[in-house]
Amino acid sequence: MKRPGFTLLLVCALMLTLVVGGVSAQEATKTVVTGLHMVGGDIPTIDPHAAETSASIEIINQIFIGLTNQDATTANMEMGIAESMDVSEDGKVFTFKLRQDIPWVRYNPETGAVEQVTDEAGNVRYVNAYDSVYGALRGLAPETASPYSYVPLPYIVGAAEFNSGEGSAEDVMFKALDDYTVQITSPDAASFAASIYGLWVLRAVPQWAIEAGGDSWTEVEYINTFGPYALKEWAHDESITLIKNPFWPGTDAIPQAKIDEVVFRFLDPQQQFAEYLAGTMDAIQVPLEEIERVKADATLSQEYIVGNQPCTYYIGFDNTEAPMDNAHLRLALSYAIDRQSLVDNVTRGGQIPAQWFSRPGLASAPTLETHPDLGVKFNLERAQAELAMALEDLGLASVSELPALSLAYNDSSNHGQIMQAIQQMWTENLGITVTLTAMEPSTYFASISEDAPIIYRAGWCQDYSDANNFLYDVLYSKSSQNDAGWNNADYDALVEQARLESDPEIRRDLYAQAEDILVNQGGGIAPIYWYTINFLVKPNVEYPPSVTGNEAYFEWDITG
Amino acid sequence: MGKYIIQRVLQAVPLVFIITLLVFILMKISGDPLGYLAQDPRVTERDRLVLRAKYGLDDPLAMQFVYWVFGDKGLERQVDIEKDGEIDFTVVGERNGIIRGDFGESIRFRKPVTEVIGQFLPNTLLLGTTAFVVTIILSLVIGVFAALRQYTLTDNIITAGTFITYSMPVFLLALILVQIFSIQFRRWGLPSLPVSGMYDPRGDQSVDELVRHMILPVASLALINIAGWSRYIRSTMLEVINSDYIRTARAKGISERRVIFLHALKNASLPLVTLIGLNLPFILSGAVITETIFSWPGMGYMYINALDQFDASLVVAFVLMIAVAVVVFQLLTDVVYAWLDPRIRYD
Numbered sequence: 001m002k003r004p005g006f007t008l009l010l011v012c013a014l015m016l017t018l019v020v021g022g023v024s025a026q027e028a029t030k031t032v033v034t035g036l037h038m039v040g041g042d043i044p045t046i047d048p049h050a051a052e053t054s055a056s057i058e059i060i061n062q063i064f065i066g067l068t069n070q071d072a073t074t075a076n077m078e079m080g081i082a083e084s085m086d087v088s089e090d091g092k093v094f095t096f097k098l099r100q101d102i103p104w105v106r107y108n109p110e111t112g113a114v115e116q117v118t119d120e121a122g123n124v125r126y127v128n129a130y131d132s133v134y135g136a137l138r139g140l141a142p143e144t145a146s147p148y149s150y151v152p153l154p155y156i157v158g159a160a161e162f163n164s165g166e167g168s169a170e171d172v173m174f175k176a177l178d179d180y181t182v183q184i185t186s187p188d189a190a191s192f193a194a195s196i197y198g199l200w201v202l203r204a205v206p207q208w209a210i211e212a213g214g215d216s217w218t219e220v221e222y223i224n225t226f227g228p229y230a231l232k233e234w235a236h237d238e239s240i241t242l243i244k245n246p247f248w249p250g251t252d253a254i255p256q257a258k259i260d261e262v263v264f265r266f267l268d269p270q271q272q273f274a275e276y277l278a279g280t281m282d283a284i285q286v287p288l289e290e291i292e293r294v295k296a297d298a299t300l301s302q303e304y305i306v307g308n309q310p311c312t313y314y315i316g317f318d319n320t321e322a323p324m325d326n327a328h329l330r331l332a333l334s335y336a337i338d339r340q341s342l343v344d345n346v347t348r349g350g351q352i353p354a355q356w357f358s359r360p361g362l363a364s365a366p367t368l369e370t371h372p373d374l375g376v377k378f379n380l381e382r383a384q385a386e387l388a389m390a391l392e393d394l395g396l397a398s399v400s401e402l403p404a405l406s407l408a409y410n411d412s413s414n415h416g417q418i419m420q421a422i423q424q425m426w427t428e429n430l431g432i433t434v435t436l437t438a439m440e441p442s443t444y445f446a447s448i449s450e451d452a453p454i455i456y457r458a459g460w461c462q463d464y465s466d467a468n469n470f471l472y473d474v475l476y477s478k479s480s481q482n483d484a485g486w487n488n489a490d491y492d493a494l495v496e497q498a499r500l501e502s503d504p505e506i507r508r509d510l511y512a513q514a515e516d517i518l519v520n521q522g523g524g525i526a527p528i529y530w531y532t533i534n535f536l537v538k539p540n541v542e543y544p545p546s547v548t549g550n551e552a553y554f555e556w557d558i559t560g
Numbered sequence: 561m562g563k564y565i566i567q568r569v570l571q572a573v574p575l576v577f578i579i580t581l582l583v584f585i586l587m588k589i590s591g592d593p594l595g596y597l598a599q600d601p602r603v604t605e606r607d608r609l610v611l612r613a614k615y616g617l618d619d620p621l622a623m624q625f626v627y628w629v630f631g632d633k634g635l636e637r638q639v640d641i642e643k644d645g646e647i648d649f650t651v652v653g654e655r656n657g658i659i660r661g662d663f664g665e666s667i668r669f670r671k672p673v674t675e676v677i678g679q680f681l682p683n684t685l686l687l688g689t690t691a692f693v694v695t696i697i698l699s700l701v702i703g704v705f706a707a708l709r710q711y712t713l714t715d716n717i718i719t720a721g722t723f724i725t726y727s728m729p730v731f732l733l734a735l736i737l738v739q740i741f742s743i744q745f746r747r748w749g750l751p752s753l754p755v756s757g758m759y760d761p762r763g764d765q766s767v768d769e770l771v772r773h774m775i776l777p778v779a780s781l782a783l784i785n786i787a788g789w790s791r792y793i794r795s796t797m798l799e800v801i802n803s804d805y806i807r808t809a810r811a812k813g814i815s816e817r818r819v820i821f822l823h824a825l826k827n828a829s830l831p832l833v834t835l836i837g838l839n840l841p842f843i844l845s846g847a848v849i850t851e852t853i854f855s856w857p858g859m860g861y862m863y864i865n866a867l868d869q870f871d872a873s874l875v876v877a878f879v880l881m882i883a884v885a886v887v888v889f890q891l892l893t894d895v896v897y898a899w900l901d902p903r904i905r906y907d
Contacts, residue, residue, distance in 0.1 A: 031762045041865040042668055215670045236669055237865050238857050239761060263761040267855060271756060278742040278755045280762075 029260040030558045032541060034283040035275075036533075036551055040268035042237045046218045048200040049139040052147040054461075054549065057200055059264065062242055062553055063225040064205070066198030067096050067132065067182065069253055072552040073544045075310070075361060075465045077195040078253035081127055081204070081226070082182075091189030091502065094197065098180040101249045102127045104206060104224045107232045114230045114245050117206075127226045129176035131204040136174045137162075138210075139201040148201040150480060151463050151473070155193040157185045174202075191502045192363060192466040199464060228257045228554035240264045242553070258557040273536075282541050286534040288414055291348055294536065303536050306350040309549040310359045311461035311531035312470070313351075315407075315422070318452045319524060320485035323403060328390035330523030333455075334376050335383035336429040337422055339528060346421045347414065349534050353377070354527035356515040357460075358470040361547055364498070364507040365467040371512050376519045376527065380429055387430050405434040408453035410444035415457055418528075452483045459531070461549060467511045471495045475524060486524035491517045561898070568894055572887050579883040580658075584625050587876055592617070606641060613637045613651040631657030663877040668869055673877045676862070681844070683758065684851070684858030688843030690774060691781035696836070699786045703793025704825065710798060718790075726787035734780040734853045741776060756855035777854040781847055789835065797828040830900060837893025841885035845878075 036058070043055040048064050051057050069080035079085065082096035104117040104125045116124045139146050140153075142165045153160040156174055161167025173185035186193045196202075206217075206224040213222030223231050228250075229242035242262045250256035267275065269287035276284045286294055286304070294300045315334075317324040324330060339353035355375030358365040366374055387399070396402060407423060409415045419436050426432045434455065439447065448456055462469050472495045473479055477487040491514050498510035518524045537543045542557040594611055612618055616627055616637065627635070632653030641648045656662035663673035706718045725733065738755055745752035754773050759765045800806060801824055809819050846860030855861065859878065866874040 033761050041868055044668075044869075219670075235857070237862060238757065238855065241761070265757075265761065265855075267756070271853075271855065274738055274743065275755045277746070278738075278752060279746055280754060280760065 030258070031261040031263060032259050032283065032553070032556060032558065033263045033265060033281045034551075034553075035265050035267055035269075035272040035281055036283050036285060036535060037549075038264055038266050038272075040271065041266055043240070043266065046223075046231070046234070046240070048135070048203045048205060049144050049146045051200055055264075055266075058550055059240055059242070060200050060203075061227075061550055062229040062262070063227040063231060064200065064203045065227050065254060066200065066203050067098075068194050068198030070195060070198065070465055070548055070550075071253065072546040072548050072550055072555065075363070075548050077198070077465070079251065080198050080254070081132075083251075085194060087194075091191070092186050094184045094186070094194055095177070096182045096184070096197075098127065098129060098132065098182065099249065099251070100126060100180050102226050103247050104131075104226050105230050105245050105247050106224050107220060107230050107243055109220065114243060114247065116247055117224045125224075127204055128179050129182045130179070131206070132182050133174055133176045134207050135204040136202040137169050137172060138205060139203070140172060140174075141169070146201050148199065148463065151199060151469075152196050152202055155186045155190060155196050157187050188500055189502070190468070190499055191504075191507075192464065192468060195363075195464045195466065228254055229262065232261065237266065239266060248554075254552075254554060257554040259553065262553045262556075276536055282538045283543065284536050286349075286536055288347070288349055288534075291534055294534075300536060303539060305535040305537055305543070305545060307533040307535060307545050308361055308547045309461070309531040309533045310362055310465065310547070311459055311549065312354055312357055312359050313418075313457070313459045313528045313531060314354070314357065315526040315528060316448075316452060316456045316458050316484045317523070317525065318454050318456075318485060319487065321454060323390075323394055323405075324454055326390050326393055327522050328386045328393060330526070331520075332383050332386035332390055332430060333426060333432070334519065334523050334526035335379045335386060337425055337526060337528065338378040340378065342418065342421055343529050346417055347529065350532045351529040352532065354530045356519050357475070357525060357527050358467040358511060358515065359462070359530050361465075362462060362470065363466045364504050364511060365470070366508055366512040366515060370508065374512055374520075375515055383429055387432075399431045402432065405432065405454060406437045407434045407455045407457070408437040408439055408448075409457040410441040411438035412441040419457060422528075448483050449481075452485065458483070461531075465548065467507070468495070468499050471511055471514055471518070472499055475518065484525055486518070486522070488517055488522055488524070491522070491524075564898060565895055568891055572891050575887050576884055579887070580629065580880065581625065583876055583880050583883070584628060586879075587872065588621070588624075590872070593872065609639050609641055610649070610651060613639045614654075616653065627653070627655065627657070629657050629659055631655045631660060631662060658877075658880070664873040666866075666871050666874045668866070668871050668874075673873050676874060677859070677877065677881070680846075680857060680859050680862045683856065684846035684860065685843065687774060687777055687781070687851070687856055687858055688846065691778045691785075691847075692839070692843055694778060694782040695785040695789060696832075698782065699789035699793055700825075700829070700832075702786065702790040704797055704820070704828075706790065707794045707797035707801065708820070722787040722791055724787075725783050726791070728784070730780055730784050730847070731849050731853060733783060734776070734850060737776050737780055738853075756853075758857060777847075777850050777856055780850050780853075785839075789832075792835065793828065793832065796831050797824060800824045800828045830897075833897055833900060834893055837889050837896065840889045841882060844885050845882045 037054045039055060043059065044053060045051055045056055046059050046063070048060050051060055065080040067080050067082045068077050068085070070076070071078050081098055081102055083099045084097045086095040087093070104127060105114050106117055108115050119125050138144055140149050140159050140163050142163055149163055153163055156172060158167055158171035158173050162169055162172045175183050177183050184197055204226070209222045209224045210217045213219065217223060220231055220233060225231060225245070226248070228245055228248040230245045231240070232243040233241040242264070244257040244260050248256055265272070265275070265281065269285045272281060272284035273287050273290055275281040294304050317330050319325055343351040343353055355377060356366065360367040391397070391399070407419055409419045416438065423434055423436055426434060437453065448458065460470060460474055463473070474481045475484065475486045476482065476495055477492050494510050494514040494517070498507045498514070501507045501510065519527055533549070540558055540560045542559055544552070544555045546552065593615070594608065594617065616624055616632060619627065632655050635653035637651045637653065638647045639649055639651060640646060655664070661674050665671065666673050666676045669676045702718060706715045709715045741753045742755045743752070753776055754760060758773050759769050806819060806824055809823050844859065846858040846863070848860035848864055850856070851858045851860035852864050863875070863878050866878070
């Protein structure tokens with residue numbers, strides 16, 4: 001009796017695999033598959049007024065454009081849907097003339113094409129001043145509860161009152177003068193206000209679609225957009241596909257898209273890396289643990305890009321609670337951290353040791369070229385001297401008499417490794433032993449705002465490109481973001497002055513003085529490093545390197 | 561037989577009830593669903609009370625359970641804000657109860673939970689059923705083959721192979737398969753398999769593409785199960801082959817093929833029914849780890865993401881669905897078993 005052998009079966013199975021595996025899809029359109037700034041799971045929202053994470057904002061930046069726009073490669077402010085901006089003599093009244101040729105669009109799944117949206121009378125709807133005002137008021141309205149509404153509040157008359165529920169929408173000085181003119185009035189002359197007016201939280205949204213779709217208005221069935229790309233598909237938990245909007249007029253700042261479709265896949269860096277090696281993704285973030293391997297690999301090292309990200313990693317101290325209310329103790333801890341060694345041996349992603357808080361590259365922030373010696377660097381003698389002064393202030397004979405200190409961090413990414421390294425540096429350099437407290441990542445920042453731990457890790461990324469967003473919005477004594485409780489009258493005076501100053505060089509100098517007080521004299525926080533991003537991008541993809549931490553896919557192209 | 565079935569069904573009812581109660585308790589002890597509003601200065605006391613009344617959060621616990629199961633449609637709740645005995649407003653309940661499939665809305669998908677499950681379940685069934693069928697066929701083939709060649713070199717090789725895959729965690733096996741068939745094959749210029757997803761985002765959504773994307777997840781799921789199941793079949797097969805009635809059958813001069821496939825295999829596969837029955841519910845639940853590694857948009861992947869993002873109504877519906885499925889399939893297994901094996905007593 002003859003039976004087919006087991007090996008034969010395996011061989012058949014293998015052959016089938018190879019045959020089926022050999023069939024590959026034909027590329028009909030220029031498509032880029034990207035994972036930059038994406039994470040595993042779903043993205044929380046693409047509603048500009050609910051957006052909070054970089055993944056959400058990344059998608060929004062391709063489909064909704066602000067009055068002004070931040071150029072991804074230069075970080076400079078340029079015009080978005082406005083064609084011109086006029087600022088009054090006193091610097092408080094901003095008048096924007098909108099372009100009249102930007103239609104609202106939607107993707108039609110039946111025809112497979114992007115089409116212009118028409119109103120009840122059948123006329124094409126163009127993005128106008130009323131859409132812009134509707135969007136701004138929706139973003140500021142208390143019932144929207146936008147996580148970013150706090151950013152523009154100080155720069156629009158009446159906004160703070162409206163947002164707190166005390167004032168009315170009519171009193172918000174964000175007005176449509178006619179169909180294509182928007183006028184915004186700021187309580188004081190802040191030179192960077194125009195870039196804030198372009199933020200996603202104030203962008204135009206389609207009132208009719210929101211009324212029709214309710215909470216589901218961001219789904220393909222309802223959504224109307226107007227950027228260089230339109231939403232083609234949102235497969236929750238998997239991917240978002242954007243398709244080129246042929247009706248975007250193409251402006252000097254924001255050209256028509258060159259790539260037909262951009263697919264954003266929601267994958268963790270490790271999965272992205274495997275996909276990239278398998279050739280199924282074009283642009284990915286490199287997982288930290290693979291960076292050495294990428295650098296050593298002949299092919300991958302050619303495709304490796306280290307980009308700037310306008311964020312600062314830092315250690316916060318509760319400036320209001322003993323013993324961390326002692327400036328000498330804070331400075332001792334800050335000076336005892338060997339930041340260079342940390343980025344070389346622990347993070348290893350090309351990060352830059354931070355000497356101060358406001359990330360160089362932001363408008364008016366000090367840079368390492370203009371202020372090479374500003375701020376804090378690892379300095380053992382200074383650290384030990386500060387410690388001696390701290391002990392004297394506190395009336396203690398030795399470090400062992402210090403109360404128990406703990407360092408809190410959100411238990412995700414590589415924060416644990418970084419905290420261990422810092423813990424070790426403090427033990428070795430100062431003899432201070434801190435315990436590490438790993439905390440639940442999803443509620444970490446909420447609990448810090450509630451009550452800051454005695455020492456904690458944090459990071460801050462720009463909302464708009466200006467040093468004000470770091471030094472005033474985060475650490476001004478009365479700021480709602482001032483979790484550290486940093487309070488210094490000289491510092492406050494400097495950042496208040498810089499906020500209203502219009503000369504960029506004078507502003508930079510004022511911020512440098514403020515930084516010196518913050519990190520060198522007062523030790524309000526200990527800056528650790530300035531973020532970088534590690535990407536792999538396929539050689540046939542033309543990628544204009546971004547310095548803002550946001551990608552402009554309408555500038556990308558595919559060659560060959 | 562009919563009496564036996566009725567008896568088993570009646571036993572299952574309290575079990576389902578207890579499961580429902582446990583899930584409800586789990587849901588309740590996970591915290592106040594409106595707790596996050598307490599710190600938001602923009603939410604007024606009145607809004608909070610309206611929401612609490614809408615969801616019946618101030619009802620007695622037992623009634624909350626009843627309303628959750630059977631719904632509270634049309635039920636009027638009166639709210640007295642100042643506690644001065646004067647009714648300030650009335651809220652009318654809108655829920656249909658889980659018994660009518662109303663698990664509420666998923667906060668992430670902004671759709672009813674049943675609709676979300678309806679979207680992911682077909683993908684899981686496709687992957688799970690394929691893997692299941694492959695597992696059954698291959699474990700039968702390997703199990704019988706090994707049993708017929710007991711203690712030969714082939715048997716020993718199969719034994720060694722199954723022990724290796726059996727002791728390997730599924731995530732490791734999955735990653736090894738990806739490394740070999742997706743990454744190294746591509747590097748060597750061989751036709752490679754996709755790493756994850758159901759379709760290539762750049763390609764068309766054809767059946768070819770789907771099959772290509774299914775090979776690795778199906779292989780990971782099947783290999784692990786084949787290892788265990790084929791051992792099981794080998795041992796029951798050996799037991800049967802060495803029994804008296806097989807010797808009798810052979811002695812009667814029946815052909816070896818008939819002996820093995822008609823007499824031996826039929827009896828040896830009886831315990832397989834239990835194995836299949838107990839594993840069927842997990843086709844519904846999706847293989848959480850495998851689906852996550854391969855980003856397969858199925859129930860397991862959805863469940864992990866729902867857990868991660870506190871999508872409570874989705875988590876509850878999923879847990880309840882799987883628990884009930886286990887009970888139902890266990891019941892079915894018992895019934896089928898009783899029908900196949902006359903030795904099982906009905907009373």
